[in-house]
Amino acid sequence: MPSVKKTWIAVAAMFVLNGGLFGTWASRIPTVVERHALDGGQLGLLLLTLAAGAIASFPLAGRASDTFGAARATLVIALAYTIALILIACAPNVWLTGVALCLFGAGHGGMDVTMNSWAGEAERHIAKPVMSTFHAMWSLGAGVGAVGGYLATTFELGLMAHFALVGIAFWALTTWLAAIGWPSETRKPIKGARRFPLPHGALFWIGLVAMCAALGEGAIADWSALFLVSVTSATQAQGALGYAVFSAAMVVMRLFGASVITRLGEVRVARLAGCSAAAGVLLAVIPASFTTALAGFVLLGLGYALIMPLAFSRAANDPHTPPGVAIASVATLGYGGILIGPPLIGFTAHFITLHYAFALLGVLALVIVVKASALKPAPRTSLEKAPEDSPQS
Numbered sequence: 001m002p003s004v005k006k007t008w009i010a011v012a013a014m015f016v017l018n019g020g021l022f023g024t025w026a027s028r029i030p031t032v033v034e035r036h037a038l039d040g041g042q043l044g045l046l047l048l049t050l051a052a053g054a055i056a057s058f059p060l061a062g063r064a065s066d067t068f069g070a071a072r073a074t075l076v077i078a079l080a081y082t083i084a085l086i087l088i089a090c091a092p093n094v095w096l097t098g099v100a101l102c103l104f105g106a107g108h109g110g111m112d113v114t115m116n117s118w119a120g121e122a123e124r125h126i127a128k129p130v131m132s133t134f135h136a137m138w139s140l141g142a143g144v145g146a147v148g149g150y151l152a153t154t155f156e157l158g159l160m161a162h163f164a165l166v167g168i169a170f171w172a173l174t175t176w177l178a179a180i181g182w183p184s185e186t187r188k189p190i191k192g193a194r195r196f197p198l199p200h201g202a203l204f205w206i207g208l209v210a211m212c213a214a215l216g217e218g219a220i221a222d223w224s225a226l227f228l229v230s231v232t233s234a235t236q237a238q239g240a241l242g243y244a245v246f247s248a249a250m251v252v253m254r255l256f257g258a259s260v261i262t263r264l265g266e267v268r269v270a271r272l273a274g275c276s277a278a279a280g281v282l283l284a285v286i287p288a289s290f291t292t293a294l295a296g297f298v299l300l301g302l303g304y305a306l307i308m309p310l311a312f313s314r315a316a317n318d319p320h321t322p323p324g325v326a327i328a329s330v331a332t333l334g335y336g337g338i339l340i341g342p343p344l345i346g347f348t349a350h351f352i353t354l355h356y357a358f359a360l361l362g363v364l365a366l367v368i369v370v371k372a373s374a375l376k377p378a379p380r381t382s383l384e385k386a387p388e389d390s391p392q393s
Contacts (some may be wrong), residue, residue, distance in 0.1 A: 002180045006125050011122045012137040013177035014074050014115045015206030020170045021085050022108055023247065026142070026162065026221040027149020027240045030229065031159055036094045040354065044346025046098055047222060051343060053102035054109025055332060060116075060243050061110035062328025068115035069184030072323070075175060077114060081107025082171040089160040113328050121185060122321050131316075132179030132257025132309040139254060139305070141170070142221070143247030150240035203318060203329055204376035206311050209270065210334030212364040213307035216277060217360060218341030220246050221353065231355045232290040245294050249301025257306050266310055266375045274368030277303030281362035288355060289335060300361070307368065308334065310375045319378055 002010070033043055064073040084104035092098040119134045145166065152162040222344050224242035228234040253260075261269050284296030311334055314328040348357040 001125070002182060005077060006180050006311050007125055008130065008133075009120050010071075010178040010182060010381060011119050011134055012117065013174040014078065014111070015134045015137040016141035016144075017078055017170050017174040018081070018108065018111050018115060019138035019143075019247075020145045020174075021167060022142075022221065023142030023145025023243065023332070024166050024170075025085060025088065025104065025145075027146045027225070028152070028159060028162065029222055030225050030239065031153070032088075032097065032362060033226070035159070036097065038094070039214055039350075040267075040346050041350040042094075044343040046101060047096065047346065048306070048343040049098040050101040050108075053105030053107075054112075055359070056330045057106040057110035058113055059330045060329075061113035064110075064324075065114045065117040065184075066187040066322055066324035069182075069186050070121060071116050071182040071184045073180075074111060074114040074118055076176075077107055077111045077176060078171065078175060080285070081111055082167045085167045086163050087248055089163040091274060091281070102111045103295035109331070113324070113331050116312045116327050116331075117316065118182070119325050120166045120313070120327070121158055121182075123313065123316070127264075129258045129261060131134070131313040132254045132306055135305070135309040136251050136254030136257070139247045139250035139301075143251060146240060146247060149390075151238055152246065154237050168239060176185050179344035185323075187324070200329075201320075203315060203321065203326060203375065204333075205371055206314055207330040207333030209371050209374050210308055210311035210330055210390040211366055212367045213273075213277070213304045213311075214334050215344070216300065216364055217273050217308075218302050219358070220297060220344045222342035223358075225296060226282075227358060228290060228293060231288050232293055234290050238290065242294065246297040246301040249298045250305040253302050253305035254309065257309060261306065266314075266377060267372050269306055270375050271369050272305045272374035273305070273307055274365045274372065275303070276300075277365035277368065278362050279303075281365065285355065285358050285362075286292040290379075303365065307375075314375055314377055317377065344370070366372065 032038075038046065060078065061073065081104070084100060084107045087100040088097060088104060091100045119131055123129070148162070148166055169234070221243055224246060225236070225239035228239040228242045229236060235331050264272070280296040280299030280303060282296070283299060284293045311330055312327060315330040316323045318326045321329070345354070345357050348360060
């Protein structure tokens with residue numbers, strides 16, 4: 001069994017890769033919009049293909065994680081995810097861009113499931129509540145990707161050169177760090193299990209809370225740059241800073257997440273998080289200035305930071321469902337939200353403008369406050385390791 005240090009670094013590296021590639025894409029959305037002359041509704045449809053790819057990948061990735069081992073599945077999907085980013089830059093028209101985004105969404109979503117399953121195994125091995133630190137590394141990667149987009153835009157680096165250089169560099173470094181021969185748990189598929197598992201019982205409410213946070217996170221990722229440009233008259237380079245400060249706030253909160261959760265408890269942390277997100281929406285929407293909008297994105301980042309780690313930690317230790325299936329089912333609502341959020345904002349903006357479409361995030365933040373009790377941890381006692389389980393390198 002690898003040491004605690006090597007285990008944490010390996011899993012954290014995968015979160016950095018996943019966030020870095022997503023942040024790289026998000027930071028260059030204005031460039032894609034300009035290249036294909038898209039309006040808000042058209043961009044919403046294009047982003048819907050990304051969401052469709054991710055949602056379709058969740059059950060497949062959950063099954064692969066339980067069958068072949070979370071670590072092995074994560075490393076395989078990581079390569080496909082990196083290639084898909086480069087294909088977006090290669091696409092000569094909007095139709096092929098949609099195909100590339102569907103593949104990119106599948107890589108992003110599938111890797112979300114497998115790397116969170118791996119993180120659940122690592123958390124049990126480390127014997128500390130470190131899930132939030134892994135998600136901090138996702139936000140760190142996303143922030144680095146966003147800053148890279150700012151620099152690429154400022155120096156007028158082409159989309160193909162930008163995505164290829166960043167994608168290959170991220171993949172090479174992080175997969176090298178993750179290759180530790182982790183002995184992942186494996187389980188034979190349950191006979192009669194649904195091919196597309198949806199959360200039920202306690203997992204449904206966990207997924208709902210996760211969806212509210214993830215939908216807002218996805219909206220900020222894909223629309224913050226355009227929000228700042230169109231609503232506050234920021235430049236395109238300044239627009240890229242919106243997601244950067246949002247991600248930085250998430251990194252800080254997630255790094256201190258373990259101590260915050262230990263001191264206040266999961267339910268109280270979730271309620272305070274919802275309040276912070278709601279305040280961030282008000283600060284971004286009502287004054288409609290560049291400075292206050294950035295401050296609002298900071299509060300949104302602080303608010304959303306711990307919801308997904310709490311949700312996945314709870315799902316990974318569900319007393320009645322195998323980790324891969326539980327995480328995949330919660331991800332169907334949770335990480336489905338991070339991908340459904342952008343097209344939802346796009347369609348709403350088509351009717352009431354992007355400025356006021358962002359107000360929807362405030363309503364979702366209040367849902368987090370009301371249903372925060374769903375994230376109360378449950379001991380993993382009913383679902384013991386099956387006899388057919390075996391370590392998988």
